[in-house]
Amino acid sequence: MLGKSFASPLLTFDFATCCILSPDLATAAPSVVPFCVNLSSCFPKTVRRGLWTSPISPKKWVIYSTLQVDNIALDDEDRKTWEASRQALSAFDFSTEEKDKILAKAFGHVHSPYWSEERKKEIPKLEIVNEILDYLRSLALSDDDLHKLLKKFPEVLGCSLEDEVRNNVQILEKDWGIKGKTLRNLLLRNPKVLGYNIDCKGDCMAKCTRCWVRF
Incomplete structure (x- = not known):
């Protein structure tokens, strides 16, 4: 049951992403309810009429995405x-939602088969x-090109610039003339x-998503 109303709302919105203040998820996960930003239809009646109420002091921000980002x-x-x-x-x-999903996939907050x-x-x-974006631009990729690249491979933002991205471009130029x-x-x-970091040379190491054998 909801407690007494606070003096100010505890909801903030950023376009397609909703951020709500909630207690530590480890102790209050069952009570956390994700909301979308359609103010006319997605909130309970008590929220549409007035303020969101909670008897628990807030400790964490929680980011929700309508595309099922964790x-x-x-x-x-943070x-x-x-x-x-x-x-x-x-x-x-x-969109804000797409940006959050790209970052979440690149940095391990959403499951990606690429990372295993x-x-x-x-x-x-x-x-x-x-640093990653600036280097990719140096390869004569336009912002429109980068839009397409990030849609296909958001994980590139979480790859090592020196050990993977830059190194792989050098391999393509030196070994393949590309x-x-x-x-x-x-x-x-x-x-x-851009993220390949292994070459099994025919002796499978079960890391096919990051192996040069796919090239």
Whole structure:
């Protein structure tokens, strides 16, 4: 049952993403209810009439996505870090929901077959996201190209710039003679090549999603 109403609402909205203040998920998960941003239809009557009420003091921000992105519990500092990284994707005409899903897939908050079980959850950092994007731009990829690439392979933002992305481009140029316009076309067709980090050479190591054998 809902407790007494507080003096101010505890709901904030960012377009397609809803952020609600909730207690620690470890102790209050059963009471957390995701809301979408259709104010006319998605809220309980008590919320439509007035304020959201809760007898429990809030401790965490929780990000919800209507595309079934896992619920992500963030403290205030991590939330600001996440939102800064989201801003780095503003040039590519993604919705807020799409930006959150890209970041969640890249940094282990949503299951991705590409990572298998190896990706630990991290809060996306602006400098890391910008470094990847700046390097990809240096390969003559336009913002429209990057929109397409990130749609196909959002995980690239979570790859190592030096050990994987940059190294793989050098392999393509040195071993395969692929560069310039040909490289651009390849990356748009098969951007996962940027994250390859193993070559089984025919002796399968059960890491096919990141193996050069797919190339």
